[in-house]
Amino acid sequence: MKILVCISSVPDTTTKISFTNNNTALQSNGVQFIINPNDEFGLTKALHIKEANPGTNVTVLHVGPNSSDPVIRKALAIGADDAVRINVEAIDPLQVAGEIAHYVKANPYDLIITGKESIDYNGAIVAHALGEMLGIPSVSPCIGLSINGSEASLTGVVDGGKEELTASLPIVVGGQKGLVEEKDLRIPNMRGIMQARTKPLNVVEASGSKEAQKVVNYDTPAPKAACKIVDANNVDELVRLLQNEAKVI
Amino acid sequence: MSVLVYIEHTNGIIKKNALEAASYAVAYAEKTNGSALGVTIGNVSESEIKKLGNVGLEKVFNVGGHDYLNHQKVAAIMADVAQKNNSTTYIFSGSSEGKGAGPRLAVKMGAGIVSEVIEVPSSTSPITLVKKAFSGKGYANIQLNHEKNVIVLSTNAFGVHEKSVDVHIENISSEGNDTSLTHQSFDRDTKGISLPDAELVVSAGRGLKGAENWGMIEELAETLGAATACSKPVSDIGWRGHHEHVGQTGIAISPNLYIAIGISGAIQHLAGVSSSKTIVVINIDPEAPFFKAADYGIIGDAFEVVPKLNAAIKAIKG
Known part of the structure; x- marks a missing residue:
């Protein structure tokens, strides 16, 4: 089986976000970039499938410039077999999905895994758009996946519950925590890091998928006014404030 | 158009x-x-x-x-x-x-x-x-x-x-004849209100010390008609299900009222809840960073404050 895991490179979750160049770009000095957490759950799931099904190949794919190579190498160090980087700045989620679809049409995979969304632009668009572009089913967010031959059983998250689904491969799956657990995530060991240096990272040029949107500029949320502290022995006062001042209960 | x-x-x-x-x-x-x-x-x-x-x-x-x-x-x-x-x-x-x-x-x-x-x-x-x-x-x-x-x-x-x-x-009429996904079954989350749609949310963290202490959180949520939520460590330990995890890698929510009990307020947690209209923080540690992101705060022991708060809200709801 051939599995493609699409990864995004995002600021570490502990990053304090600020902007530069008249608020037109993320201030990235000193920011540590990581594999998007939702994608990492997907990558780990792909490795579980590989270990249970000898002969499976796991490719990671990233759409972005060479500044993302360390993040791609980390995915290889965790255990992916090879990598593809589509050499273009990712600007629009449909452009990203278009580039991935273009690559997959020429290089078919049985299972394509993305994250349910990236934690930077929070689009939650690529998984389903990719499914539509390829004319195959998509399940995202997905918290359960098992493959039996050419059939997949999936657990999708829907508002208010979970849905059990089946579909024939190929499919697109959007991962999040639950697809594997936090404790299943892997930290690259020295052997993995050494091996990653020599695993193939193929750079392919973009197909020129059109960008339909761009970010004009960014803002940060307005700071909150000071917190009103209420005495622990006077919860009635808190209730009064919530009722009369905040008017939320 | x-x-x-x-x-x-x-x-x-x-x-x-x-x-x-x-x-x-x-x-x-x-x-x-x-x-x-x-x-x-x-x-x-x-x-x-x-x-x-x-x-x-x-x-x-x-x-x-x-x-x-x-x-x-x-x-x-x-x-x-x-x-x-x-x-x-x-x-x-x-x-x-x-x-x-x-x-x-x-x-x-x-x-x-x-x-x-x-x-x-x-x-x-x-x-x-x-x-x-x-x-x-x-x-x-x-x-x-x-x-x-x-x-x-x-x-x-x-x-x-x-x-x-x-x-x-x-x-x-419209056919919408896409049959590539086959529905097998639907499991509704346990009783209560769906978190992404909820207007009021009561959330708790590691300060609660154990899954067995969630009774008072559920009671407060029920009194308010609120959904329950939790912090990432709580869902990772397994005290609560993943579907309750709010934060950067869980669900991002923006209810009218978010009550955070025993949650210190790590930057990843704040990311997922900071657009809540009103935030109340109850924490025993006056240095908890969450107070900086809150509208109202109570510095005190959750095990004492939460039952009192529940009683006070019950009183006004008659």
Whole structure:
């Protein structure tokens, strides 16, 4: 089986976000970039499938410039077999999905895994758009996946519950925590890091998928006014404030 | 030019996020000199559809049949209705259905798409919109360069704006024959209110010391009519299910009231909840960073404060 895991490179979750160049770009000095957490759950799931099904190949794919190579190498160090980087700045989620679809049409995979969304632009668009572009089913967010031959059983998250689904491969799956657990995530060991240096990272040029949107500029949320502290022995006062001042209960 | 909005319902009852989406579509149509058209799919009564008149939606297409829906079918039906009505803007709630159907519809229509949108366009040529980004740590102003666009909303950001009109309902049929996903079963989360839609949320963290202590959290939530949530460590340890995990890598929520009990307020947690309208923090540690992001705080032991708070709220609710 051939599995493609699409990864995004995002600021570490502990990053304090600020902007530069008249608020037109993320201030990235000193920011540590990581594999998007939702994608990492997907990558780990792909490795579980590989270990249970000898002969499976796991490719990671990233759409972005060479500044993302360390993040791609980390995915290889965790255990992916090879990598593809589509050499273009990712600007629009449909452009990203278009580039991935273009690559997959020429290089078919049985299972394509993305994250349910990236934690930077929070689009939650690529998984389903990719499914539509390829004319195959998509399940995202997905918290359960098992493959039996050419059939997949999936657990999708829907508002208010979970849905059990089946579909024939190929499919697109959007991962999040639950697809594997936090404790299943892997930290690259020295052997993995050494091996990653020599695993193939193929750079392919973009197909020129059109960008339909761009970010004009960014803002940060307005700071909150000071917190009103209420005495622990006077919860009635808190209730009064919530009722009369905040008017939320 | 018309603005098409997908109206979600649960077992025939129109969802609050659908009223918000309809409200947004009406405002968007006003801003762009177009008309707003709603689409309901499945078994929804006429009297229920008429409720959309309270937010200014004048016309609704009611697509009958379709006992089982998924995002792929919704996208196929929306594309059919959009083509027949020359619609150029397509509005969805930021629900699982909206986030699933929106991208598929964008591809079908050759449209652009932007999600997590919080406001109507500030400018219409080109369309410029504000979306949440960096998991609530920032906002991005997005310029759309397509003639057709899908807009997926951020729940509880635009709000429901009342405007009374008469609703004209047109019953139509549309096949939406996408069968590539086979539905097997649906498990509803345990009792209580669905977290992404909740207006009030009671959330607790490691300060609760163990899963066995959640009784008072559930009681407070029940008294308020709130959903329950938890911090990441709590769901990682397994004290609560993943579906309750709010934060950067869990669910991002923006309820009217978020009560955080025994949660210190790590930056990843704040990212997922900071757009809540009012935040109350109850923590024994006066240095907990969450107090800096809160509107109201109580420094005290949750095991003493929460039962008192529950009693005080019960008292006013009679």
